[in-house]
Amino acid sequence: MDIAANPPFEALSGLIESKGGQAVTSGEQREPGTAWGALMAAAQDGDGAAYGRLLAEITPMLRRIVRRRWGDTDCEDIVQEVLISLHRVRHTYDPQRPFMPWLMAIAQFRVADAARKSARRNIHERPEWSFEFGLPDVAADEPDEPQGDPQLLRRAIANLPEGQRRAVELLKLEERSLKEAAVETGMSVGALKVAVHRGLKALRAAMTGKER
Amino acid sequence: MRTDDLILSLSQDARPVRRLPPPTRRALGWFALAVPVVAAIALTLGLRADLGLRMAEPAFVIQLIACGLTAFCAAIAGLALTVPGTPKVWALLPIPPMLVWLGGFGRQCFLEWLSPQSGELLNGPHLHCLPDIAVITAIPTVVLLLMLRRGACFEPRLPVMLGGLAAAALAHGGLSLAHPEDSGLLVLIFQFIAVGLLALVVGTKPMGMTRGSE
Numbered sequence: 001m002d003i004a005a006n007p008p009f010e011a012l013s014g015l016i017e018s019k020g021g022q023a024v025t026s027g028e029q030r031e032p033g034t035a036w037g038a039l040m041a042a043a044q045d046g047d048g049a050a051y052g053r054l055l056a057e058i059t060p061m062l063r064r065i066v067r068r069r070w071g072d073t074d075c076e077d078i079v080q081e082v083l084i085s086l087h088r089v090r091h092t093y094d095p096q097r098p099f100m101p102w103l104m105a106i107a108q109f110r111v112a113d114a115a116r117k118s119a120r121r122n123i124h125e126r127p128e129w130s131f132e133f134g135l136p137d138v139a140a141d142e143p144d145e146p147q148g149d150p151q152l153l154r155r156a157i158a159n160l161p162e163g164q165r166r167a168v169e170l171l172k173l174e175e176r177s178l179k180e181a182a183v184e185t186g187m188s189v190g191a192l193k194v195a196v197h198r199g200l201k202a203l204r205a206a207m208t209g210k211e212r
Numbered sequence: 213m214r215t216d217d218l219i220l221s222l223s224q225d226a227r228p229v230r231r232l233p234p235p236t237r238r239a240l241g242w243f244a245l246a247v248p249v250v251a252a253i254a255l256t257l258g259l260r261a262d263l264g265l266r267m268a269e270p271a272f273v274i275q276l277i278a279c280g281l282t283a284f285c286a287a288i289a290g291l292a293l294t295v296p297g298t299p300k301v302w303a304l305l306p307i308p309p310m311l312v313w314l315g316g317f318g319r320q321c322f323l324e325w326l327s328p329q330s331g332e333l334l335n336g337p338h339l340h341c342l343p344d345i346a347v348i349t350a351i352p353t354v355v356l357l358l359m360l361r362r363g364a365c366f367e368p369r370l371p372v373m374l375g376g377l378a379a380a381a382l383a384h385g386g387l388s389l390a391h392p393e394d395s396g397l398l399v400l401i402f403q404f405i406a407v408g409l410l411a412l413v414v415g416t417k418p419m420g421m422t423r424g425s426e
Contacts, residue, residue, distance in 0.1 A: 059215060091231055
């Protein structure tokens with residue numbers, strides 16, 4: 001396959017060039033894709049050190065790509081999702097083929113997936129804007145709770161205890177079922193229900209500044 | 213979790229994985245398994261009485277070869293698309309043999325339409341072939357779907373549809389050795405309904421993203 005003709009690779013080449021070819025943190029002058037392909041092949045054979053080095057080297061580049069396509073919001077979360085996806089599908093990499101198109105396909109999918117989730121979340125957060133619910137009543141009193149600052153909410157979620165944060169993210173943001181979330185976290189369904197209840201209560205308190 | 217901690221945790225979990233062989237080798241593996249199965253089922257159903265005569269007809273032989281090539285190319289294309297970064301243009305690989313294969317129907321329909329006697333294709337679907345079609349398509353389809361699931365695909369509909377095409381072409385080749393009536397159209401209809409439903413069910417979620425293949 002001609003990697004130079006591959007659009008994701010072209011985009012990537014631009015990013016690498018824009019950084020003066022410093023994508024490889026070791027400072028060696030080499031084709032990053034080739035070196036990373038060799039590291040990935042070693043990682044497939046169980047070489048943890050090579051794998052750690054590969055992930056550390058590609059992360060700054062992934063961060064730039066995600067930032068360019070998505071923006072700063074949730075950038076680090078998406079980068080982490082790319083790394084986790086790469087880990088899960090690492091058996092599909094063929095060392096005989098270029099590394100960059102393989103990596104870029106995973107990164108592109110994760111960015112697109114983040115966009116899909118965000119769009120779905122926005123729809124669920126603003127039901128009053130849909131025809132089904134009618135137009136917003138501008139004459140009505142302001143609700144008790146403020147409309148919400150997404151940054152504040154994000155910070156409030158990040159400040160939740162680990163169990164509550166995972167429960168809120170999986171059940172409320174990603175809309176997973178209790179069963180799926182239980183498999184993902186290793187928590188029982190009961191514990192998840194309690195965690196999400198407490199998490200939402202804590203979030204409400206954090207957003208409104210008062211206990212309920 | 214910080215990204216550095218995640219990298220550390222992933223690198224500590226770097227167990228050796230079994231690499232996915234190239235799609236051509238995987239397709240050969242599927243072919244090596246599916247062809248004997250389809251041939252055995254065709255033999256069990258009983259070879260058609262006029263097989264010797266039909267094998268002397270170039271059109272029949274060409275269509276049989278086109279069936280096999282369509283199956284092989286569709287399997288390669290489907291399996292290739294389960295490797296991240298594979299260009300979607302691979303999906304076009306089975307098109308040329310498929311055109312020859314489907315062109316055989318068109319030619320036969322046209323000849324029957326010209327003929328004063330009604331022929332096998334324009335006589336309506338041979339519904340009694342349906343159980344044989346279900347049996348002969350089931351194993352190649354299931355095996356190929358399992359092979360597709362070993363890969364990783366973010367939009368699995370296309371690979372699933374190509375897998376269905378591969379199994380349909382192979383099944384039609386096998387059935388044309390056993391059935392005196394040409395059941396190709398029914399095979400296609402049956403398989404596209406089955407695979408279409410399957411694609412609706414399994415094609416909505418990314419494939420192979422939930423676990424590694426250690």
